Amino acid sequence: DAGVIQSPRHEVTEMGQEVTLRCKPISGHNSLFWYRQTMMRGLELLIYFNNNVPIDDSGMPEDRFSAKMPNASFSTLKIQPSEPRDSAVYFCATSGASGNTIYFGEGSWLTVV
Amino acid sequence: SQKIEQNSEALNIQEGKTATLTCNYTNYSPAYLQWYRQDPGRGPVFLLLIRENEKEKRKERLKVTFDTTLKQSLFHITASQPADSATYLCALDPSGTYKYIFGTGTRLKVLA
Numbered sequence: 001d002a003g004v005i006q007s008p009r010h011e012v013t014e015m016g017q018e019v020t021l022r023c024k025p026i027s028g029h030n031s032l033f034w035y036r037q038t039m040m041r042g043l044e045l046l047i048y049f050n051n052n053v054p055i056d057d058s059g060m061p062e063d064r065f066s067a068k069m070p071n072a073s074f075s076t077l078k079i080q081p082s083e084p085r086d087s088a089v090y091f092c093a094t095s096g097a098s099g100n101t102i103y104f105g106e107g108s109w110l111t112v113v
Numbered sequence: 114s115q116k117i118e119q120n121s122e123a124l125n126i127q128e129g130k131t132a133t134l135t136c137n138y139t140n141y142s143p144a145y146l147q148w149y150r151q152d153p154g155r156g157p158v159f160l161l162l163i164r165e166n167e168k169e170k171r172k173e174r175l176k177v178t179f180d181t182t183l184k185q186s187l188f189h190i191t192a193s194q195p196a197d198s199a200t201y202l203c204a205l206d207p208s209g210t211y212k213y214i215f216g217t218g219t220r221l222k223v224l225a
């Protein structure tokens with residue numbers, strides 16, 4: 001199993017630009033999470049999907065952030081327009097039917113200058 | 114407010130000793146608690162899960178305890194090795210809705 005696959009691994013972009021982060025979950029896992037990690041705030045849950053449906057997006061910081069899961073094998077997190085304070089590591093994670101173990105990708109390291 | 118607290122200061126111990134990390138939580142009554150390991154530049158990796166009706170859980174050199182009265186979990190690594198150096202995070206699902214909350218993690222360094 002390839003695990004959770006995220007792209008890009010690293011992105012440097014200018015303030016105001018659109019950023020799209022991508023995630024391929026583990027096959028068969030029906031829950032998908034997007035987390036953001038910073039030194040100051042640790043790991044924060046942004047949004048959670050179950051069976052491709054957004055269940056809880058209360059962690060999405062602003063309207064500039066949006067997430068989609070068009071099918072069971074793909075999800076995106078988009079930031080438009082990006083700001084320097086969005087610089088962080090963004091993790092995609094998934095879990096199976098039991099829901100009590102989360103499998104993380106390697107993260108997308110975003111720097112907004 | 115709801116939160117999970119882990120010692121933010123790094124823990125340095127000598128190889129061969131037992132490392133003990135603490136996770137305290139407030140305002141929750143979780144059915145279970147998890148521990149993860151995170152290496153620099155990598156995503157967290159699941160290590161152990163302990164349920165509210167379990168006092169202790171073991172896996173090789175790892176041991177986790179869960180005291181729901183104290184609202185605390187302890188994570189022990191016995192016979193520690195330099196390869197155990199990493200950041201360790203605890204996590205719980207406060208409402209049983211898979212909305213996991215993570216502590217900020219404790220960085221462990223095992224000195225050879």
